[in-house]
Amino acid sequence: MITFLNQHGSELIIKTWEQIYISAFAIILGIIVAVPLGILLTRYDKTAKYVMSITGMLQTIPSLALLALMIPIFGIGKVPAIVALFIYSLLPILRNTYIGMKKVNKNLLDAARGLGMTTMQSIFKVEIPMSMPIIMSGIRLSTVYVISWSTLASYIGAGGLGDFIFNGLNLYNPSLIIGGTIPVTILAILADYLLGIFEKKVTPKTKRSEV
Amino acid sequence: MQTAKEIISFQDVAKNYRGGNDAVENINITINEGEFVCLIGTSGSGKTTTMRMINRMIEPSRGKIIFKGKNLKTFDPVKLRRTIGYVIQNNGLMPHMTIKDNITLVPKLLKWSQDKMDRKATELIKLADLPESYLERYPAELSGGQQQRIGVVRALAADQDIILMDEPFGALDPITRDDLQDLVKHLQEELGKTIIFVTHDMDEALKLATHIVIMDSGHIIQDDTPDNILQHPASDFVKELLGEERLLQAQQNTLSVSDIMSKNPAKITLGQSLAEAIREMSLKHVDTLLVTDDNNKLKGFIDLETINDRYSKYSNVSDIYQPNRFKVKTTSYLRDTSERILKQGYKYVPVIDNDNNLIGIVTRASLVNIIYDAIWGSEELDNPEGIKLPDSIAKESDNA
Structure with missing residues (x-):
């Protein structure tokens, strides 16, 4: 392990950073698109069904194939990788946002409206806070997926820890494979853990004792 | 009561949903200031629909509603609702807000100063007969009856003079319900609030109301004082309802x-x-x-x-x-x-x-x-x- 670190130490740091960069970019894009879209869809139930099934279909495309499909459109490198991973991140976030918003107690919505909240006030003061745990679990799920799938991004020249793994496969070098896999796993676990802490922060309290 | 000022009047109001029968029809009710009006009927009688037209949660399909001398349609729905108290069955308290934030929800929407809101919250928690320390609690830390007390006083936070209540005490045990009935009766009698109260419980209606509107399948069957209804039930349906x-x-x-x-x-x-x-x-x-x-x-x-x-x-x-x-x-x-x-x-x-x-x-x-x-x-x-x-x-x- 020490020899591995001596040989590939600086490379490991760069590749890990690339991995983080690609995944984070895709996830942030996914959140920016999927959360508002999910909220919007709760106002248009009929459209929601179609949008859900389309994102569901996108999810079923094999990841390697999706990455390959990006090449004719975006060429090779980081951009097509980010786009492909972004598409994958959509469904869990979108679905959880939609379900979370839909599951908010109808009584509360009735009260919010009856007390004179505008639609926007109802969304931001009641619906989003109440559905935060479900939205966050969608984001966490997406994040773990995207981090592990972004290893495949190296196939289309996006870099990342996948480079180690594929080199290791080509060269029959198990230490390279393990050296690439372990950091990916650690990254995924760490991201999930950090998002878990973040989730607790943004989930509104409903009891004093939870302070 | 002759000198009472008319505050809400329904004129030939009807509501039908697309493809369905009329939910309510031929609704003519005149509500005077300071009255305690009970809309009573079985489920599906249109009593809630009728009530919800007052704060424009439901828009009438035909007819018009005169509110404080003007057509209700000329009021902005959001601003209108902030001037009308609203209490629903399962209290509708926001679980992620403290009792204080719940009470001052409407004042906050109206952008009152923090100082004014604090004073209001203190005043209302006293009216609800709960200790001031409860202001910092969350709804889940209160009993059902206490929660509904907050639900009731919340409807007064912005000095609303009309309060709509949709079966507010249906889910409470009889003793708690009695207490809360006394509270709302107090609001009407001592504070001069006009209360429009939907219920299916005749005892409740007879105890509270000064004016009872009996509804069945979207129509008004009888609209009178409790005494007159008891003495002259308009139909067998009313008799059955009365028992x-x-x-x-x-x-x-x-x-x-x-x-x-x-x-x-x-x-x-x-x-x-x-x-x-x-x-x-x-x-x-x-x-x-x-x-x-x-x-x-x-x-x-x-x-x-x-x-x-x-x-x-x-x-x-x-x-x-x-x-x-x-x-x-x-x-x-x-x-x-x-x-x-x-x-x-x-x-x-x-x-x-x-x-x-x-x-x-x-x-x-x-x-x-x-x-x-x-x-x-x-x-x-x-x-x-x-x-x-x-x-x-x-x-x-x-x-x-």
Whole structure:
């Protein structure tokens, strides 16, 4: 392990950073698109069904194939990788946002409206806070997926820890494979853990004792 | 109530949902300031729909609603709702907000200063009869009844003068419900709020309302004061909703003596002899005769026992009759009479008009008939003979 670190130490740091960069970019894009879209869809139930099934279909495309499909459109490198991973991140976030918003107690919505909240006030003061745990679990799920799938991004020249793994496969070098896999796993676990802490922060309290 | 200001008036309002029948139709209600209006009916009667049209949660399909002198449609729905209190069944408190934030939700929307909101919260938690320390708690830390108290006072936070309540106490236990009913009655009576209250509980409506609107399948069946509804139920549906027990009570409360008296009491005039009196008694199968003068003015009574004692010494009715200790006028309420008869042991009470003319008599038998008719009247038809009265009839009579 020490020899591995001596040989590939600086490379490991760069590749890990690339991995983080690609995944984070895709996830942030996914959140920016999927959360508002999910909220919007709760106002248009009929459209929601179609949008859900389309994102569901996108999810079923094999990841390697999706990455390959990006090449004719975006060429090779980081951009097509980010786009492909972004598409994958959509469904869990979108679905959880939609379900979370839909599951908010109808009584509360009735009260919010009856007390004179505008639609926007109802969304931001009641619906989003109440559905935060479900939205966050969608984001966490997406994040773990995207981090592990972004290893495949190296196939289309996006870099990342996948480079180690594929080199290791080509060269029959198990230490390279393990050296690439372990950091990916650690990254995924760490991201999930950090998002878990973040989730607790943004989930509104409903009891004093939870302070 | 004649001087009361009209605050809301429904004019031929109807609501239909696409492809469905009319949810409500021909709704005409006038609500005056300071009234406690109960909309009552079975589920699906349109009572909630009607109520929700007042704060434009539901828009009428036809007809119009006049609110404070102007067409309701000219009000901005969001601003309108901030001026009308709103209380729903499962309290609708925001679980992620403290009690204080919940109470001051509308003031916050109206952008009050923090200082003013704090004062309001303190004032209202006192009105709800809860300790001030509860302001920092979350709704989940309060009992159901306490939560609904907050739900009720929240509706007053921006000094709303009209409050809509949609079956607010349906999910509470009877004791808690009683407390909260007292609270909302206080709001109407002491603070002069106009309350529009949807319920399916007739006891609740009769306890609280000054004005009851009975609805069934989208139509108004009766719109009147509780007393008038009890005395003159508009239809069998209303009677059924009220229940026979309440009707009976109401009847006793409002029937006048003339409604139940017998018109031809056994009587005798002052000038007649005791022999004639005895003959009259045996003819009518009674042991007491009312005594009048020749102009039918009531003088007193004479009973068999007295005649028996004194027959040897006297021969005329005028010699031994006794004055009546108790008599009633035709216009008196039955409730006052029945209590005397049943509790103080009078066998009968003579009924007179304003000039002391003997008009009739109320006996224990006629009272029992009233109670009997109201409670077991229908059974009598099915089972015309040999009905054994339950023990409770004795208690009923005592309460009457």
